[in-house]
Amino acid sequence: MTRAVKRTTHQGIREAIRARIISGEWKLGERIPGEVALAEEYGCSRTTVNRALQTLAQEGMVERKRKGGTRVRPLPTSQAQFRIPIMREQVESRGHRYSHRIESREVRVPPMAIRKQLELPDNDPAAYVESLHLADGKPFAFEKRWVNLGSVPAFSDADLSHESANEWLVRHVPFSRGEVRLSASAANAKQARLLGTDKGAPLFTMHRLTWFEERTITAIELSFAPGYEITFGV
Amino acid sequence: MTRAVKRTTHQGIREAIRARIISGEWKLGERIPGEVALAEEYGCSRTTVNRALQTLAQEGMVERKRKGGTRVRPLPTSQAQFRIPIMREQVESRGHRYSHRIESREVRVPPMAIRKQLELPDNDPAAYVESLHLADGKPFAFEKRWVNLGSVPAFSDADLSHESANEWLVRHVPFSRGEVRLSASAANAKQARLLGTDKGAPLFTMHRLTWFEERTITAIELSFAPGYEITFGV
DNA sequence: GAGTGGTCTAGACCACGGT
DNA sequence: CCGTGGTCTAGACCACTCA
Numbered sequence: 001m002t003r004a005v006k007r008t009t010h011q012g013i014r015e016a017i018r019a020r021i022i023s024g025e026w027k028l029g030e031r032i033p034g035e036v037a038l039a040e041e042y043g044c045s046r047t048t049v050n051r052a053l054q055t056l057a058q059e060g061m062v063e064r065k066r067k068g069g070t071r072v073r074p075l076p077t078s079q080a081q082f083r084i085p086i087m088r089e090q091v092e093s094r095g096h097r098y099s100h101r102i103e104s105r106e107v108r109v110p111p112m113a114i115r116k117q118l119e120l121p122d123n124d125p126a127a128y129v130e131s132l133h134l135a136d137g138k139p140f141a142f143e144k145r146w147v148n149l150g151s152v153p154a155f156s157d158a159d160l161s162h163e164s165a166n167e168w169l170v171r172h173v174p175f176s177r178g179e180v181r182l183s184a185s186a187a188n189a190k191q192a193r194l195l196g197t198d199k200g201a202p203l204f205t206m207h208r209l210t211w212f213e214e215r216t217i218t219a220i221e222l223s224f225a226p227g228y229e230i231t232f233g234v
Numbered sequence: 235m236t237r238a239v240k241r242t243t244h245q246g247i248r249e250a251i252r253a254r255i256i257s258g259e260w261k262l263g264e265r266i267p268g269e270v271a272l273a274e275e276y277g278c279s280r281t282t283v284n285r286a287l288q289t290l291a292q293e294g295m296v297e298r299k300r301k302g303g304t305r306v307r308p309l310p311t312s313q314a315q316f317r318i319p320i321m322r323e324q325v326e327s328r329g330h331r332y333s334h335r336i337e338s339r340e341v342r343v344p345p346m347a348i349r350k351q352l353e354l355p356d357n358d359p360a361a362y363v364e365s366l367h368l369a370d371g372k373p374f375a376f377e378k379r380w381v382n383l384g385s386v387p388a389f390s391d392a393d394l395s396h397e398s399a400n401e402w403l404v405r406h407v408p409f410s411r412g413e414v415r416l417s418a419s420a421a422n423a424k425q426a427r428l429l430g431t432d433k434g435a436p437l438f439t440m441h442r443l444t445w446f447e448e449r450t451i452t453a454i455e456l457s458f459a460p461g462y463e464i465t466f467g468v
Numbered sequence: 469g470a471g472t473g474g475t476c477t478a479g480a481c482c483a484c485g486g487t
Numbered sequence: 488c489c490g491t492g493g494t495c496t497a498g499a500c501c502a503c504t505c506a
Contacts, residue, residue: 012392014334021409022409028405028408029411032307033346057416061409075320075404076404076408076409077317077318077320078318078412079316079317079318079433080315080318081313081314081315081412082313082314082315082316082466083311083312083313083317084312084313084314084468086309086311112285145415162236170309170310171262173418174310175255175256175295175310177464177467177468178312178468179467179468180314180465180466180467180468181463181464181465182416182463182464182465183416183438183462183464184419184436184437184438184439184458184460184462185436186435200434201420201436202418202419202420202435202436203418204416204417204418204439205418211373213256224418225407225420228417228418229415229416229417230415230416230417231413231414231415231416232316232408232411232413232414233411233413233414234318234411234412234413234442
């Protein structure tokens with residue numbers, strides 16, 4: 001049984017207002033009463049109403065403008081929190097045993113596209129790691145990773161036998177920001193062999209590029225074994 | 235030039251604390267000073283510090299527990315706001331002209347998997363629409379949609395000549411929640427023909443299932459033409 | 469110019485959860 | 488138990504933006 005939320009908490013008021021919007025009492029694009037009016041109606045302080053409305057605005061249910069008041073969004077925008085998948089967590093949360101295996105590791109000059117992404121001076125080498133993420137020993141995802149040694153020189157000596165390249169980097173460069181691209185691509189020969197599928201099979205693919213304070217850190221391509229899905233609520 | 239944020243606003247304090255975490259002053263998993271201490275340090279009220287920390291918690295940078303205090307997240311969780319793509323917006327924001335075309339429309343009993351998703355009583359028919367989303371007249375995405383007529387009977391008479399099924403539904407059932415799955419799949423013959431690619435080509439695919447107040451509304455499969463990517467910052 | 473949201477404050481009480 | 492975060496309040500001033 002769900003515990004009812006008190007009427008005069010910011011959560012209670014938020015849900016009450018949400019219900020009134022959903023019920024159609026205030027229609028799409030329509031202006032709803034001001035904070036002062038709502039505070040009086042609900043018998044609470046304006047601060048509390050403000051918090052409720054700010055949350056609804058963040059969720060995309062209403063739009064707020066000074067002087068313009070608060071309006072129901074004309075076209076509701078669905079949005080969701082998307083958590084970047086961490087391999088180990090992902091596998092273990094499904095009740096499987098996680099492991100990973102380095103397929104190859106070297107230092108060399110990356111192809112043009114990667115040099116550009118990593119903003120590498122020409123002919124500067126970078127670390128390259130190919131690895132396989134496994135669930136209960138079965139291939140789960142294939143990872144190609146380039147690491148900018150200009151930004152993270154210590155990566156050359158990283159011991160990747162017990163933690164993945166990602167885990168090592170997270171410990172050494174914890175707060176990086178990044179850009180993510182999701183796409184579908186056809187398995188090449190190597191991917192097909194390592195992921196146990198056929199050449200040309202459709203693979204869900206994620207590219208990531210991360211920075212720490214204006215310096216590029218690493219560029220990753222993750223190809224997931226067939227059947228992989230990302231799921232989230234909206 | 236970016237306007238500096240005042241030191242005693244919740245934004246300013248949030249960024250100050252973020253900087254101290256990034257700088258390594260407080261390490262991963264470490265407990266940071268309490269709200270009262272920070273309020274004193276920054277010369278503001280506890281309320282303001284509270285708001286700054288709540289925001290950082292929401293972003294996933296810190297974890298907060300009563301009595302336990304506030305800690306830097308042991309493993310930083312990257313997360314992003316992901317906006318559900320609206321076809322028209324998506325196409326028009328790239329400077330193309332959006333159009334769409336109904337390929338087929340009928341009412342019939344859906345296959346088992348869809349009946350289950352839509353929680354349809356056996357043998358109840360549903361509306362089925364196949365349509366193509368175009369950018370500058372070129373195929374962009376192929377949509378297969380089932381609509382639960384038990385929940386939205388008016389859909390039978392919907393005029394889809396000027397708006398897409400999605401746009402019609404958004405106007406009539408604006409505040410639905412949903413579940414999204416992203417995957418990669420191989421183009422079948424029809425998809426290949428309509429999207430102008432080859433059979434077996436990898437297609438980025440999005441499945442959506444939406445509800446309004448415990449009633450299922452619609453189940454959608456969107457297959458994007460090759461080359462399509464979703465991009466977002468983290 | 470004036471109305472509306474954005475934010476800060478100081479104080480208060482509550483609820484959770486480690487010790 | 489009792490320290491910490493969670494929240495509410497009443498009042499105040501500010502900043503944007505519409506008319």
